[in-house]
Amino acid sequence: MSSSVTSPSSQTANTAPSLVLGAIGVVFGDIGTSPLYTLRECLKAAGGISQPNVFGIVSLILWSIIVVVTLxxxxxxxxxxNDGEGGILALTALASRVAPARLSQVLLTLGVFGAAMFYGDSMITPAISVISAVEGVTLVDPKLTAWIVPISLVILTGLFKLQKRGTGTVGKVFGPVMIVWFITLAALGLLHIVAGPAIIEAVSPLYAVRFVAHAPGTAFVVLGSVFLALTGGEALYADMGHFGKKPIRLxxxxxxLPSLVLNYFGQGALVLARPATVEQPFFESAPGWALVPLVLLATAATIIASQAVISGAFSMTKQAxxxxxxxxxxxxxTSTHEVGQVYVPFINVSLYAAVVFLVVFFKSSDNLAAAYGIAVASTMLLTTLLMYFITHSLWNWKPLATFVVIGPLALVDAVFVSSNVSKVLDGGWFPLLAGGVLFxxxxxxxxxREVVVERMKTDNIPLAGLIKSLCGGSHPPPRVDGTAVFPGGVAxxxxxxxxxxxxxxxxxxxxNIFMAGMTDNVPHVHDEQKVTVEDMGYGCYSVTVRNGFMEIxxxxxxxxxxxxxxxxxxxEPADTSFFLARDTVLATGESKAMALWREKLFAFLGRxxxxxxxYYSLPANRVVELGGQINL
Incomplete structure (x- = not known):
């Protein structure tokens, strides 16, 4: 990787404003459009509008955002x-590096499960975000209800086509729109807070406590809907590699944060003053003349909301x-300056197919809300558990300090996971199924891959001994001019x-250059540390290459x-030939390391x-592929 490419964490102050703008346009779209449906779903789960219900729910939303997202x-x-990169896989790599060796495999499994669950919910975000905005047209004309699904599909198709232009380009286009969106959220909220200032009392966490204490069963179900206000938190962390932590925090x-809080409180004041608005409190909060512009702005904002999880999925795929x-x-x-900005065509197509299915199958934001949250809540809990190893083993916190911080956060996450379990039969099965397949x-x-490497170590000949016997013997093979490179070997x-x-x-x-690669648990390896060369004599060199998990x-x-x-x-490119093994993996069922169905799945993935x-960026006219067979 060229040393001229820098990570977001090393950006100069001169680029900070553009990074902040890009972060607003990409990172916060998901959590920023939650006001479209969160309070509505919470009040439905609570079973009616009353001052204790509204105050309690608004207080729960506020303190959930403060605890889970801000703190x-x-x-x-x-x-x-992890050297500027975020997301659960980057966190897993960091935790595995500092945790006791006996726990490394366990942590990797947890991290992979969390990543799979993130993918599962990332399929729902574009669908629920766009549909919830397009549903606003029914307030303009109820006859437009039949057009909600077709309009949503057209919008989503355009969004996924835009991905190949890159996150940076998308962020610059979307940033100004999202600034207008957040200002609009704040303005609409203030409008109704001024009209009903009593809602400000809900800032006190006592209202949340009383709501939970009065009807624990109902509150437990409501928490599954409160979680809708938090679903962009994990995407926020996963997108950190695109823009850096400082721009995101600013x-x-x-x-x-101020815009979201004002809007939730404004919606609370509105439904108390006009209970009939509970069906669409967000759109009903706008003056009549502003409804159509608000629907258009909301549609634009929800297109952007989808971007946070899409770009996060790209980053996570590269890491995986x-x-x-x-x-x-x-x-x-997609950028010569930001190493974290990537586009993965296969993931883009796969997410698009899943989103189209969800829109056609569930048809409304109400139905999608019933399916949303269970998978990403699991990812959030796993993130907290991984943070235990970071605080304990990397930051060297004392056990008491680690427990005081990690314990309450894990408890909050566990409550949200359990409250979302009730959604499984109502549609939560889809992200769990998708995540399970990916896991x-x-x-x-x-x-x-581990089995194949073990088999190669067993079946293949040690390189140094072979070179010595071949070239140092009485009948060495003929030599031809030029360089032969053998990438992708086992050290x-x-x-x-x-x-x-x-x-x-x-x-x-x-x-002859024999190249073996290894991936470090860091995003990037500096050029001076990337290669180790061993001279085996006779013009043969063994090269060990260290790559970071964000490097191709x-x-x-x-x-x-x-x-x-x-x-x-x-x-000299014109004087160099690259020899690649095109090995075919056959599932024989003889290996005790994997079940036959997993062997067949592995062989299918390999093909x-x-x-x-x-993958190795080799010039096509200098590549020689030689076939072989590996029996599992």
Whole structure:
């Protein structure tokens, strides 16, 4: 990775305003559009409008936002960035690095499960956000109800087509729109707070406590709807790599948080004054003349809301591939300045297909709200548990301090998880099913790779001994001019592509570079630490490459670093051939490490992975692929 590319955490002050603008446009779309449906769903769950219900629910929303988003994510979890990157996989890599070795595999499993659940709920966010805004047209003309689903599908199609332009471009376009959105939220809220100032009393957490104490069963169900106000919290953390923690914190504290609080309180005052507005308290809060402009603005804002989870899913996919939990997937860098800004075509298409299904199947925001929250609530709980290892092992907090912070946060998350369990039969099965499928794929691919590496270490010949016996013997193979590079090998073992080349072509190149890669639990590895070169003699070099989990291996760029460590050799593209093993994995059922169905799944994933030449950025006209077979 070129050293000229910098992470968001290293941006200069001159770029801060643009990063804040981009963060407003991308990061806060999800949580920023929650007022469209949160209070409405909470009041429905509470069973009616009364002052204790409204005050209690508004107080619960306020303090949930303060505790979960402001205190937990913005103030606490974002401190645990992995060299500028966020998200549960980055956190898992960081925790695994500092936790006791015996717990490493457990933490990886927890992190992968959390990532899978994040994917599950990220499918619902675009659907519920856009539908909830488009539903505002029914207040303009009830006859437009039949057009809600078609209009939503057209809007979502346009959004997913826009992704290939990159997060930075999207953020700059969306940022100004979201600033107008948050100002509008604040203005609408203030309008009704001024008309009913008694709602300000709900700032006191006593109202939330009384609401819960008066009817614990009802309150428990209501908490599942209160959670709708928090669903953008995990996406906020996952998108940290795109813009950096400081711009996100500034945007949250100075604009987003005040606007959300004012709007929720304004809606509370409105429904107390006019109970009939409970069906659409957000849109009913606007003056009649402003309804159509508000519907249009809300639609624009909900398009942007979808962006937070889409860009977060892109970042998480890139991490998962490098950490070995997903097969090679083409990843497109959309910025020469921000390493975190990527576009993943396969994930974009997959999310789009899932969102279309949800819109067509559930048809309304009410139905989608019943399915929303269970998966991301689980991810939030796992994030808190992983933070225990960060505070204890990395930050060296005393046990009492760790318990005082982690204990209450884990309790709050556990309450939200349990309150969302009731949604499973009403549609929560979809994100859980999607997350479960992804978890199975990710763990199968990870374990399958381990089995393949173990098999290669058993079946392949140690590289150093083979080179010595081949080249130092009485009948060395003929040598030809040029350089042969063998990427993607296992350290210390002879690549199968090298053996196939000897078998079929019966020659060796003048220079042979055997390249084995490893992924560190850090996002980026500096150039001076990236390669280690061992001279095995006879023009043969063993190269160990260290990549971060946010880096895609670029073999030609790595060879420029290798050239600095091999005397009298320079990388000449026209004089270099790249030999890749195109191994076919066969599921035989003989391995005790994996069940037969998992072996077949692993083989299927391997057949459909992106081509190694594309993944390693190799020039197509200099690549030689040699086939082999690996029996599991």
């Amino acid at each position: 937990k994510y913005v103030s606490f979890v974002m401190r645990a960035d 945007a949250w504290l100075l604009l987003v 591939v490098q950490l070995g939990f997903l097969p090679r997937i083409p990843v497109v860098h 199975t794929i990710m763990t199968t691919w990870h374990r399958g 210390g073992m002879t690549p199968s592509a090298f053996m196939h080349n000897l078998k079929h072509n019966r020659v060796m190149h003048g220079i 291996p670029n073999v030609p760029a790595i060879l420029l670093l290798v050239a600095k460590k091999i005397p009298d050799w320079q990388y 459909n992975a992106a081509q190694a030449a594309e």
